[in-house]
Amino acid sequence: MPVPSRDLMRRTAVVSAMAAAAFIATEAASRVIASRFPHRPAAPDLAYEVLPHVPAASYITLAAMVALLLMLGARLIRRHPAHMPEYVASVALMYLLRAALTMLTPLAHDRAGSMLPFPLFENGLFPSGHTAVAVLLLLLVGRREAPRLHAAGMALLAIMVVTMPLSRAHYSIDIAGGALLAYFVWREWSDEGLFGPLRAMVRP
Numbered sequence: 641m642p643v644p645s646r647d648l649m650r651r652t653a654v655v656s657a658m659a660a661a662a663f664i665a666t667e668a669a670s671r672v673i674a675s676r677f678p679h680r681p682a683a684p685d686l687a688y689e690v691l692p693h694v695p696a697a698s699y700i701t702l703a704a705m706v707a708l709l710l711m712l713g714a715r716l717i718r719r720h721p722a723h724m725p726e727y728v729a730s731v732a733l734m735y736l737l738r739a740a741l742t743m744l745t746p747l748a749h750d751r752a753g754s755m756l757p758f759p760l761f762e763n764g765l766f767p768s769g770h771t772a773v774a775v776l777l778l779l780l781v782g783r784r785e786a787p788r789l790h791a792a793g794m795a796l797l798a799i800m801v802v803t804m805p806l807s808r809a810h811y812s813i814d815i816a817g818g819a820l821l822a823y824f825v826w827r828e829w830s831d832e833g834l835f836g837p838l839r840a841m842v843r844p
Contacts, residue, residue: 662733730826
């Protein structure tokens with residue numbers, strides 16, 4: 641059985657630490673919001689006024705999200721296995737930034753009718769983590785590399801964008817903010833700009 645190289649072990653340790661930090665930071669941000677802003681306001685949203693409230697739409701959001709993650713994740717693993725630490729690190733970095741942003745915009749909305757309440761991370765709305773990770777994976781795969789797969793992923797993202805306001809899981813601005821956050825992380829990561837030193841630590 642081959643022994644993992646020291647470089648691989650180092651990259652794995654860095655990525656694991658980033659993933660753990662992202663998980664902890666996201667839950668910590670949710671708890672800070674709940675404790676510091678117990679009476680945070682619910683914001684008006686034009687989409688909420690136009691669209692009916694369909695709590696069951698949360699199941700469609702979940703199904704589309706899982707399908708997108710499996711489809712695009714499998715592509716990245718199959719075509720670029722050596723770069724998986726980079727991909728995981730970029731997702732973890734995105735969630736670390738999201739944790740900070742959620743505390744800057746502590747909004748509330750009615751989750752009483754939600755059919756999929758989540759005990760973890762439930763208080764952070766802006767930006768949408770669902771949207772951010774979906775857009776980031778679409779950017780990582782790329783339209784030129786896999787046009788049909790990319791088109792299918794875009795269709796699933798569109799379903800999520802519609803069903804999240806339907807189920808009142810996210811405000812419209814959360815979805816827009818999630819897409820912008822994903823693009824920012826992808827651009828700075830790909831160009832080795834702001835996050836260049838971090839990427840160098842996990843690059844094969």
